[in-house]
Amino acid sequence: MPTTTPTILDQISAEKTKVSERLARLDTDRATVATQLTDLETAERVLMRVSKTPPARRPASAAAAEAKPLTATRGRGRPPKAATRKSAGREPSAPSLGERVLALATGKTRQELYVACPNDRPNHIGIAVQRHIRAGRIQERDGKLYATSPTEQAHTAA
Numbered sequence: 001m002p003t004t005t006p007t008i009l010d011q012i013s014a015e016k017t018k019v020s021e022r023l024a025r026l027d028t029d030r031a032t033v034a035t036q037l038t039d040l041e042t043a044e045r046v047l048m049r050v051s052k053t054p055p056a057r058r059p060a061s062a063a064a065a066e067a068k069p070l071t072a073t074r075g076r077g078r079p080p081k082a083a084t085r086k087s088a089g090r091e092p093s094a095p096s097l098g099e100r101v102l103a104l105a106t107g108k109t110r111q112e113l114y115v116a117c118p119n120d121r122p123n124h125i126g127i128a129v130q131r132h133i134r135a136g137r138i139q140e141r142d143g144k145l146y147a148t149s150p151t152e153q154a155h156t157a158a
Helices: 005-051 062-067 097-104 110-116 122-135 150-157
Strands: 106-108 138-141 144-147
Touching: 097 110, 097 122, 106 110, 110 122, 122 138
Parallel strands: none
Antiparallel strands: 106 144, 138 144
Protein backbone atom coordinates (compact mmCIF):
# COMPACT_ATOMS: atom_id res chain seq x y z
CA MET A 1 0.00 0.00 0.00
CA PRO A 2 1.81 3.04 -1.18
CA THR A 3 1.66 6.15 1.00
CA THR A 4 2.24 9.49 -0.50
CA THR A 5 4.29 12.28 0.89
CA PRO A 6 1.29 14.56 1.54
CA THR A 7 -0.39 11.78 3.57
CA ILE A 8 2.70 11.30 5.71
CA LEU A 9 3.01 15.05 6.19
CA ASP A 10 -0.66 15.24 7.26
CA GLN A 11 -0.11 12.45 9.81
CA ILE A 12 3.00 14.15 11.16
CA SER A 13 1.21 17.51 11.52
CA ALA A 14 -1.74 15.80 13.26
CA GLU A 15 0.66 14.14 15.74
CA LYS A 16 2.46 17.45 16.20
CA THR A 17 -0.86 19.15 17.00
CA LYS A 18 -1.74 16.43 19.55
CA VAL A 19 1.66 16.74 21.23
CA SER A 20 1.47 20.54 21.39
CA GLU A 21 -2.08 20.40 22.88
CA ARG A 22 -0.91 17.88 25.47
CA LEU A 23 2.10 20.08 26.32
CA ALA A 24 -0.21 23.09 26.75
CA ARG A 25 -2.45 21.08 29.14
CA LEU A 26 0.61 19.88 31.09
CA ASP A 27 1.90 23.45 31.35
CA THR A 28 -1.47 24.62 32.73
CA ASP A 29 -1.50 21.71 35.20
CA ARG A 30 2.08 22.54 36.27
CA ALA A 31 1.13 26.16 36.93
CA THR A 32 -1.90 25.05 38.99
CA VAL A 33 0.18 22.61 41.02
CA ALA A 34 2.87 25.26 41.59
CA THR A 35 0.24 27.70 42.90
CA GLN A 36 -1.23 25.04 45.20
CA LEU A 37 2.25 24.15 46.46
CA THR A 38 2.98 27.81 47.24
CA ASP A 39 -0.33 28.07 49.12
CA LEU A 40 0.45 24.90 51.09
CA GLU A 41 3.94 26.14 51.99
CA THR A 42 2.47 29.45 53.17
CA ALA A 43 -0.15 27.66 55.26
CA GLU A 44 2.55 25.42 56.74
CA ARG A 45 4.69 28.43 57.73
CA VAL A 46 1.69 30.11 59.38
CA LEU A 47 0.78 26.94 61.26
CA MET A 48 4.37 26.51 62.45
CA ARG A 49 4.40 30.11 63.78
CA VAL A 50 1.02 29.79 65.46
CA SER A 51 1.56 26.33 66.94
CA LYS A 52 4.94 27.14 68.51
CA THR A 53 4.74 28.61 71.98
CA PRO A 54 7.68 30.28 73.67
CA PRO A 55 9.77 27.89 75.83
CA ALA A 56 8.82 29.72 79.05
CA ARG A 57 5.14 28.97 78.51
CA ARG A 58 5.55 25.34 77.44
CA PRO A 59 4.77 22.82 80.22
CA ALA A 60 7.73 20.81 81.55
CA SER A 61 6.20 17.59 80.28
CA ALA A 62 2.91 16.23 79.08
CA ALA A 63 2.72 14.07 82.22
CA ALA A 64 3.10 17.15 84.42
CA ALA A 65 0.32 18.87 82.52
CA GLU A 66 -1.95 15.86 82.93
CA ALA A 67 -1.10 15.54 86.63
CA LYS A 68 -2.52 18.99 87.41
CA PRO A 69 -5.80 18.73 89.30
CA LEU A 70 -8.84 19.55 87.26
CA THR A 71 -10.76 22.60 88.42
CA ALA A 72 -14.48 22.97 88.03
CA THR A 73 -15.27 24.37 84.63
CA ARG A 74 -17.24 27.57 84.44
CA GLY A 75 -18.02 27.32 80.75
CA ARG A 76 -16.44 29.75 78.37
CA GLY A 77 -14.36 32.73 79.33
CA ARG A 78 -11.53 33.29 81.72
CA PRO A 79 -10.60 30.72 84.34
CA PRO A 80 -11.15 31.72 87.97
CA LYS A 81 -8.56 34.19 89.30
CA ALA A 82 -7.07 31.62 91.68
CA ALA A 83 -6.25 29.37 88.72
CA THR A 84 -4.46 32.01 86.67
CA ARG A 85 -0.71 32.35 87.01
CA LYS A 86 0.85 35.79 87.22
CA SER A 87 3.69 36.44 84.80
CA ALA A 88 5.75 33.26 85.00
CA GLY A 89 8.84 35.08 83.73
CA ARG A 90 9.42 37.23 86.84
CA GLU A 91 9.79 36.72 90.57
CA PRO A 92 6.96 37.83 92.86
CA SER A 93 9.17 40.55 94.37
CA ALA A 94 10.11 42.06 90.98
CA PRO A 95 8.28 45.28 90.04
CA SER A 96 5.48 45.01 87.51
CA LEU A 97 5.73 46.55 84.06
CA GLY A 98 3.50 49.42 85.14
CA GLU A 99 5.73 50.17 88.11
CA ARG A 100 8.85 50.04 85.94
CA VAL A 101 7.29 52.36 83.34
CA LEU A 102 6.32 54.83 86.05
CA ALA A 103 9.86 54.73 87.47
CA LEU A 104 11.38 55.28 84.00
CA ALA A 105 9.13 58.26 83.13
CA THR A 106 11.81 60.87 83.85
CA GLY A 107 11.79 62.91 80.66
CA LYS A 108 12.20 59.93 78.32
CA THR A 109 10.40 59.43 75.04
CA ARG A 110 8.30 56.35 74.35
CA GLN A 111 11.09 54.98 72.14
CA GLU A 112 13.55 55.31 75.02
CA LEU A 113 11.11 53.44 77.27
CA TYR A 114 10.91 50.61 74.71
CA VAL A 115 14.70 50.35 74.69
CA ALA A 116 14.85 50.48 78.50
CA CYS A 117 12.49 47.46 78.75
CA PRO A 118 13.99 44.99 76.25
CA ASN A 119 12.14 41.95 77.63
CA ASP A 120 8.70 43.55 77.27
CA ARG A 121 6.66 44.04 74.15
CA PRO A 122 6.39 47.63 72.92
CA ASN A 123 2.60 47.44 72.76
CA HIS A 124 2.49 46.33 76.41
CA ILE A 125 4.70 49.26 77.38
CA GLY A 126 2.44 51.60 75.41
CA ILE A 127 -0.61 50.24 77.21
CA ALA A 128 1.06 50.79 80.60
CA VAL A 129 1.99 54.36 79.60
CA GLN A 130 -1.58 55.12 78.47
CA ARG A 131 -2.97 53.68 81.69
CA HIS A 132 -0.70 55.93 83.76
CA ILE A 133 -1.58 58.97 81.62
CA ARG A 134 -5.32 58.35 82.08
CA ALA A 135 -4.81 57.92 85.83
CA GLY A 136 -2.80 61.16 86.00
CA ARG A 137 0.41 59.50 87.15
CA ILE A 138 2.32 60.42 83.97
CA GLN A 139 2.20 63.61 81.90
CA GLU A 140 3.37 63.92 78.34
CA ARG A 141 5.07 67.20 77.46
CA ASP A 142 6.91 67.85 74.19
CA GLY A 143 6.90 64.13 73.37
CA LYS A 144 8.57 63.23 76.66
CA LEU A 145 7.02 61.43 79.60
CA TYR A 146 7.23 62.74 83.15
CA ALA A 147 5.95 61.01 86.28
CA THR A 148 3.83 63.35 88.38
CA SER A 149 4.48 63.66 92.09
CA PRO A 150 1.87 62.36 94.55
CA THR A 151 1.01 65.99 95.54
CA GLU A 152 0.27 66.88 91.90
CA GLN A 153 -1.94 63.80 91.66
CA ALA A 154 -3.89 64.89 94.75
CA HIS A 155 -4.46 68.37 93.21
CA THR A 156 -5.65 66.91 89.89
CA ALA A 157 -7.97 64.44 91.66
CA ALA A 158 -9.63 67.21 93.74
